[in-house]
Amino acid sequence: MTRPRIALFDYGSGNLRSAHRALERAGADVDLTSDLDLARAADGLFVPGVGAYAACMEGVLKTGLDAVIRERVGDDRPVLGVCVGDQILFEEGVEHGVTTRGVGVLEGRVDLLEAPRIPHMGWNTVAADEGMRLFAGIDPAERFYFVHSYAAKAVPPGAKAAVAVHGEPFLAAVERGPVAATQFHPEKSGDAGYALLSNWIKGLK
Template sequence: MSGAPRVTVLDYGSGNIRSAVRALERVGADVTLSHDPADVTEAAGLVVPGVGAFEAVMDGLRAVDAPRLIGRRIAGNRPVLGICVGMQVMFERGVEHGVPTDGLGEWPGTVERLAADVVPHMGWNTVEPAADSALFAGLADERFYFVHSYGVQDWTFDVTIPTMAAPRVTWSRHGGPFIAAVENGPLSATQFHPEKSADAGAQLLRNWLGTL
């Protein structure tokens, strides 16, 4: 697709990956599904999807050298978008069934079981967008589709470099508050599935493409 932003969806064995590819294509991206290092590092944008268990996703990422490649992109200020467990692994660790697993460590925090009587949190929910959010421009009153039992429920990020902008953190609630999205320089992520979130999700993906 001539003139379209070139996006690689990271292929590391995660399920339901084709829906992300189709959603990005529908909003105008030229999409490659790949784990080839050249595709991962050279695309205008990289999408890291993820469903299932935190540990299994990390195992899949390590198998294709994704931690190093994702880190290289972020260090080079090249956009990355994590989705669902693809967001969760950006944090320091996940704890499922009492077993801790190291994440990519881009953000401090632990992914834990949601503090809710009913899990998984499945279905449509509202969010509280961060001020000046680029991802949620024009979407403050929209609902997004969630499917998850775990999340990050505390944000303790400290900006130690005065010239560094503070991350933009968007929240939602299920039982208690949890992080629904983060925008932090080149790295953005959503706990919900924009590819399953109808028109609101499509607009969010367009907003992300506009940052490439």
């Protein structure tokens, strides 16, 4: 049986090695690449990201990844964003009073969490909407690994979402059509993250 092929896009940000291993373990063949044609042609596009929103968007724009993400979404072809790779899929991010425009395939804004302790670092449970493909067969008591200070908080129109709480509720994961995104790191979330990545890979066309 042919394994789906995933483009793990290197635009200068992300936990590429751990993501590569996790995706292969979950059942995919993986191309670590900065080639836009490979990103277009892959069965799934994985968008990583760590650090600052503005710095990640600079890398996305410099490589032209933003256009490929929009193209894939317009063609109903799967994209998965993780951590800041999740955040940049939204319309904008606000850090230190500076607003940066995102890729914009999900409506909404990424903003600082209102919490007594920042960053939100460690394991947390999530409450997922019924029918989310990412969480199929995953026990609601499972925990996922988070490292972030910013997050989207409002569910985009027509999307399903999983919510976590750290000081306030925020979007731990979103899926709508070909777009899936997680604020947590599935590649660092043990068996629960493996199950989630397996669910995404099983849904690739």
